[in-house]
Amino acid sequence: MSDVTINVNGTDRSATVEDRTLLVDFLREALGLTGTHVGCDTSQCGACTVILDGKAVKSCTVLAVMAEGSEVRTIEGLAEGDELHPVQAAFCKHHALQCGFCTPGMIMAAVNILERHGPDIDEALVRHQLEGNLCRCTGYHNIVKAVLDAAQQTRIAAE
Amino acid sequence: MSEHDSGTDRDADAAPAAAGPCTELPEGWAYDAEASGIGVLPVDMFRSIGKPVKRREDRRLVTGKGRFTDDFSVAGQLYAAMVRSPYPHARIRAIDTAAAQEAPGVLAVLTGQDALDDGLGPIPHNPVPSTRFDVKLRAPDGAMPFIGPHLLLPVDKARHVGEAVAMVVAESRAAAEDAAELVEVDWEELPHVADSLDAMAPGAPQVWDEVPGNAFVDSAFGDEAAVDAAFAEAAHVASAKFHVNRVTAVTMEPRAALADYDPETGRSTLYAGSGGAVRQKRELAETLGLDPADLRVLSHDVGGNFGARNRVYVEFGLVLWASRRLQRPVKFTATRSESFLTDYQGRDLNTHVQLALDADGRFLAMKADNVSNVGARCVSLSPLSKGSGLITGSYHIPHAHLRARAVFTNTMCTQAYRSSGRPEVTYAIERLVDIAAEEMGLDKIELRRRNLVAPTDMPYRTAMGSIYDSGEYEANMDRAMALFEWDAIPARHADAEARGKRLGVGLANYVESSIGTPKERAEITVAPGGQVEVVIGTQPSGQGHETSFAQVVADMLQTPVERVRIVLGDTDKVSLGGGTHSGRSMRHAGTVMAMASADLLRKARTLAADRLGFPPEELDFTDGAFSHRDSNQTVTLAELATADAPLFAARTNEMHAPVFPNGTAICEVEIDPDTCRIEITRYASIDDVGRCINPMIVHGQSHGGIAQGVGQAMWENCPIDAESGQPLAGSLMDYGMPRADNVPFYDVGISEVLSPTNPFGVKAGGEGGTTPALATVTLAVLDALRPLGVRDISMPVTPERLWQALHAAPQATESRT
Known part of the structure; x- marks a missing residue:
């Protein structure tokens, strides 16, 4: 067992967990942050994507103990009060989700695309960057539109 | 099933008449406004129906507050x-x-x-x-x-x-x-057996002692003598055998269950x-x-x-x-590997189809021999059954005969999978039509045009006895071709060739049936604050019922859509309901919600009459309030409800008549002949869903449906190693999926030819994307490879299979140089 402290969505959170505990299980089981989902066992689906120290990672590929002292952002930490993050708002506006199970991971991946590449992105980049996040409902059509629109909104806001 | 209903029934031994316009409709087939107690729907008062209302489900789902099973502890x-x-x-x-x-x-x-x-x-x-x-x-x-x-x-x-x-x-x-x-x-x-044809061979391992030979269903339909006569006279017979591969649903949420027992109550x-x-x-x-x-x-x-x-x-x-x-409470959550092994799987149909044509390319008759692999035990015969009713596709084929068998094998059970049974038979008929066109030297679009069921023949009874309710099949094809920019194909062809690519186009028409569990129940309550609660027995998994059903009830009660709340998925509240499958939900729920709304309005009218002092039949109902032309007094539904006596109505409805969504889809691919990489460069479709309640949601269904059908045609497969009997797809590392970077944007259009079978004219909008996609992708790939001598390829059309087909083709060497 190990004591683990991770800064999650701006607050230090501690728990004592088995060494084999994955970051995603730490978030879901120890902290009750069930917005981050588990969709596979082989790090293919991306449903568990969170932002770890500024980089989108699949939280099933990280042991909780490896994230000791890190900063983690999850879907629960994205909106500011009632105000949705521009990517969240764009997903609603463009019907970029149906069942919603892949959505938290998809949104965290998309947020990190904008953070890493800035708002000047095109369809090819978005499709390539989201290749590791699977969605079974939308055929990706409206997801790609939503991410491009969120980038556009960010550009407008910056002008 | 009583005997006098047999005219509407497809018994194996009852030979239906030749296909054609259905002049004698079964009793109860068409919607009867009077008998249903709804009256004629106030179509001119639709405010929310038909609008792309944003989903109320989304906020919780984009903020991580969804309530999926494994989220509960x-x-x-x-x-x-x-x-x-x-x-x-x-x-x-x-x-x-x-x-x-x-x-x-x-x-x-x-x-x-x-x-x-x-x-x-x-x-x-x-x-x-x-x-x-x-x-x-x-x-x-x-x-x-x-x-x-x-x-x-x-x-x-x-x-x-x-x-x-x-x-x-x-x-x-x-x-x-x-x-x-x-x-x-x-x-x-x-000893074990995985393939359904092998399982029927003499001496095959027996899955159940009770069923020697493993084929536990064997039924025949249609007029065999008429079919044989037509084949004997035919100018041409096209014939083909296909295997529609086994796939799995890969719901992104693995299945899970948490049971909690209360020893106090025993519940x-x-x-x-x-x-x-x-x-x-x-x-x-x-x-x-x-x-x-x-x-x-x-x-x-x-x-x-x-x-x-x-x-x-x-x-x-x-x-x-x-x-x-x-x-103690006990939880189970499947791993993805367990999902691959033991989620109910889909498709796995062997089909042998033959089409007889006259010298002008008119379809005369069809034969089909369909064998469904249900796996180790039979969970559902829906795929075989649905497909059986639709073997003739969108075409007028006067006579048809089908043998339908279902077979046990040592594999996971199959079940209805998106558009149960319909993509299989659509694939068969559309590939067969392309084969017939090529063999007879006819244009494949012209051949289709010559044989599509005409709108003037609706309702139309097929040679399998299905009654197509309504549709404009040729108009669908023309609209889809326009959307696809069909006329610019030669230019795109030349452009692709200049880049060293082979371009191919595949078009498929489809018609599918939406039947589903016939019973549904709605309970509607209007509270004194004007909030409307609707309890319904369907179960969405992304289809947006909380939004689209609210649109329906809002318009029926003339109240803002924000005030309507849909309650589902709790058996302590929902007593009866058929769930969500077979594209049944909007049709069944929409109908019974309209009926319950009408019942509620009738009760409210009586109360309003008392309140306003006029006879009930003299009152007008607009904007959620009753009024009388001789008075400036009005009373709203909310004002008629009290805490002790909220306005309430419940209705159970049973509806058997199926509807037949239909449409056309077209796929364009570019193939690199050296690497055999296939890229989908264009995809267009027209889906006739009947009345469309929320076009944003229906378009979303089309997109996802297309991707799922394309997935099966291009990558997805659940093969079994013949020697060991082991499934070879055990994780997402060995099961190809549609991804953001391997599918294009889709051009989708909706057609609304109303169905006469239900008050809104709804058909269904959940599966039309998938139904033709297996055919469109395969036909596009074959179109691209035809100049290289390839005539056949089976799904999934992977680069490996393309390479093998190219190298096996007789003209391969010369055309590739």
């Missing part, structure tokens, strides 16, 4: 792990649980014998579709088929790889999984996402021998279904049973 819960068969077919000689019992944290290790000792029975699947209009599939001797009892844990033998034979319950998931590895099963390996609560909580409750209560009143099933947010979650899974019953035995 109950204090003190235990975790279940399964011991699964590593063999496709093996007798269970003994199970030694001693070491597992003593492992740290283990509370119980349970086997099939324990379940029998506790009086548990098989899951009461009812696989034979039973509406008045379903084709009647029967055993070879004409009796109801033997389906293979589905015990929660088998006691005699395992019949497929992954079948659970014991369950470990422990304090943590890891402890349960560790202990499951300590359970020793003494196996006696038996169990089961959190389990599914395709309909009411069915889960009914069948699980029967399996466990519980009074249904002692079981509450909750199905909140469901992370995809596509058919895979419609039926009961053994683990749902197992956690329920374990939690009652141990008096």
Whole structure:
């Protein structure tokens, strides 16, 4: 067992967990942050994507103990009060989700695309960057539109 | 089924008349405004219906507040792990649980014998579709088929790889999984068979002693003599054999269940996402021998279904049973590997089809021999049944004959999978039409045009006895071709060639049936504040019922859509309901919600008449309020409701007539002949969904449906190694999926030719994307490769298969140089 402290969505959170505990299980089981989902066992689906120290990672590929002292952002930490993050708002506006199970991971991946590449992105980049996040409902059509629109909104806001 | 209904029935021995306009419609087929008690719908008062209203589901889902099954936890819960068969077919000689019992944290290790000792029975699947209009599939001797009892844990033998034979319950998931590895099963390996045609061969291993030869359904439909006569006269006969590959749903949320038992009340609560909580409750209560009143099933947010979650899974019953035995909550969540092995799978149809044509290319008759692989036991015959009614596709084919068989094999059970049975037969007829066009030297579009069912022939009875309700098939094709920019194909062809690519185009027309469980119930309450609550028995898994159903009730009651709340997925609130499958939800729920709304308005009118002092029939109802032309007084629905007596109406409706969504889809691919990489460069479709309640949602359904059909045609496959019987797709690392970077934007259009069978004219909008996509992709690839001598390729059309086809083709060497 190990004591683990991770800064999650701006607050230090501690728990004592088995060494084999994955970051995603730490978030879901120890902290009750069930917005981050588990969709596979082989790090293919991306449903568990969170932002770890500024980089989108699949939280099933990280042991909780490896994230000791890190900063983690999850879907629960994205909106500011009632105000949705521009990517969240764009997903609603463009019907970029149906069942919603892949959505938290998809949104965290998309947020990190904008953070890493800035708002000047095109369809090819978005499709390539989201290749590791699977969605079974939308055929990706409206997801790609939503991410491009969120980038556009960010550009407008910056002008 | 009473005898005098047999005119609408497709009995195996009843030969239907030649196909054509259906002049004598069965009683109850068309919607009767008067008999239904609704009256004529106030179409001019539709305010919300037809609008792309934003979904009210989204906010919780984009903020991480969804309520999926595994998100629930109950204090003190235990975790279940399964011991699964590593063999496709093996007798269970003994199970030694001693070491597992003593492992740290283990509370119980349970086997099939324990379940029998506790009086548990098989899951009461009812696989034979039973509406008045379903084709009647029967055993070879004409009796109801033997389906293979589905015990929660088998006691005699395992019949497929992954079948659970014991369950470990422990304090943590890891402890349960560790202990499951300590359970020793003494196996006696038996010969196995995975392919449905092999399973019918003499001497094949027998999956069930009760069914020698493994074919437990064998039915014939259509007028064989007329078909034979037409084939004898035909100028040309096109013939082909296809295997529509086995795939799996890959719902992004793995299946999960959490059972909580309350010893005080004796009641169990089961959190389990599914395709309909009411069915889960009914069948699980029967399996466990519980009074249904002692079981509450909750199905909140469901992370995809596509058919895979419609039926009961053994683990749902197992956690329920374990939690009652141990008096502790028990949770099971499948790993993705378990999902690949044991989620109900889809398709797997062998079909031999033949088409007779006259010298002008008019279709004269069709023969089909369809063999469905249902796996180790029969959970559903929906795919075989649905497909049987639709073998003639969108075309007028005067006579047809079908032999439909279902076969047991040592594989996971198959079930309805997105557009159950319909993509299979659409693939067969559309490929056959392309083959006929090529063999006769006819243009493939012209050949289709010559044979499409005409709008003037609607309602149209097919040679299989299906009654197509309405549709403008040729207009669909023209609209789809316009959307696709069909006329610019030569220019795009030249452009692709200049880049060293081969361009191909595949077009498919489709018609599908939406039938589904015939009963649905709606309960509507208007509270004094004006809030409207609607309890309904469908179960969305992303289709947006909380939004689109609210649109329907809002318009019926002339109230803002924001005020209407839809309640689903809790069997303590929902007493009856058929769940969501077969594109039934909007049609059934929309109809019964309109009926309940009308009932509610009738009650409200009487109350309003008292309040306003005029006869009820003289009142007007607009904007959610009653008024009289001789008075400036009005009274709203909210004002008529009191805390003690809210306005309430409930209605149960049964509706059997199927509807036939239809359309056209076109796919364009570019192939690199050196690497055999296939890129989908364009995809256009027109879907006639009948009345469209929310076009934003329907377009979304089309997009996802297309991707799922394209996935099957391009990448997805559940092959079984013939020698070992092992499934070769066990994780997302060996199962190709549509991804953001391998599908294009889609150009989708909606057509609204109303159905005469229900008050809104709804058909269905969930599956039309998938139905033609297997055909469009394959035909596009063949179109691109035809100049290189390739005439046939099977799904999935992977680069490896392309390479093999190119190198096997007779013209390969010369055309490639």
